[in-house]
Amino acid sequence: MTEVRKQTIGKQSIQFEHAVHILSGASIVGKKEGDGPLGKCFDVIGGEDGMFGCQSWEEAESVLQKEAVTMAIGKAELENWQIRTIYVGDLLAQTIASSFGIIGFDTPVYGLYGACATMGEALSLSSMAVAAGYGDYVVAVTSSHFGSAEKEFRFPLGYGNQRPLSATWTVTGSGACVLGTKGGKARITGITTGKIIDFGLKDSLNMGACMAPAACDTIYQNLMDFNRMPEDYDRIITGDLGEVGQHILFDMLKEKGFDIEKQHMDCGIEIYDKESQDTHAGGSGCGCSAVTFASYILPKIEKGEWKRVLFVPTGALLSKVSYNEGKSVPGIAQAVVVEHC
Secondary structure, X not given: OOOOOOOEEOOOEEEEEEEEEEEEXXXXXOHHHHOOOOHHHOOEEOOOOOOOOOOOHHHHHHHHHHHHHHHHHHHOOOOHHHOOEEEEEOOOHHHHHHHHXXXXXXXXXXXXXXXXXXXXXXXXXXXXXXXXXXXXXXXXXXEEOHHHHHHHHOOOHHHOOOOOOOOOEEOOEEEEEEEEOOOOOEEEEEEEOOOOEOOOOOOOOOHHHHHHHHHHHHHHHHHHHOOOXXXXXXXXXXXXXXXXXXXXXXXXXXXXXOOOOOOEEEHHHHOOOHHHHOOOOOEEOHHHHHHHHHHHHHHHHHHOOOOEEEEEOEEEOOOHHHHHOOOOOOEEEOEEEEEEO
């Protein structure tokens, strides 16, 4: 019988005996994201209307996923048939953007939902599968779309409602990564699986505050499980806390004895210029951390500019039903340790 080696450490983490390589990353975004500070990093920038030649926002989001996966597989110099499994998710009910986006690949699929933390979940499960020998090549991909998310969770765009300063702007984009056993210049060496954390907050237009407690819990547990300090990471990168959630995260971690201000970066803050683009607290959505990771963070790790990064996508676990019934907005954060090879 094959010997099974224990790779779990601490309360919530896994340290891989053999690190999982990230072979490629690819991204496609809308015009607003392309006009932002990271515009030069993205592989493809879409047109003015965000429809990508489609008849609906939902269909457009499926096209985003299809294109991101196709580009990532091509960058890895692989063929579609070589991909064992695709781990995919989005924000929409029954993850319909993923269902219609991935259908043409004729590949086994796991559909995921972790709200805006889904890219962390996808990378975690993908790396576990590769590390365990369940596939030589797997794909992690997520997406979001401003139009489809507003339609699903908030107000019709034609309503023209005023957004509070705590609100974030859902990123139109999709990011995909191909993982394998060898060959990449960046590798996943460990993960910390997040817990659902609920502080009873009910404001869906202040998701940074709803998600910050979960980010704090996962980051703290990662430091505990791996016996590390914040300075052991070149960057600790959250998904889409925005400016409001970032300040809350700093305060909560300081109460636990950790100061991460020098290492911290938030994808939602980086992707837009809030002054010129009127995005208030920052960006959000499954696509926010996915496109930022695939096209900005990953290249820096591959080049060795950052030797070790803690990537922590964050999610607000609400639905339009739970919100309309007056329920709170729990949060979750999934952490992935990515290192330069």
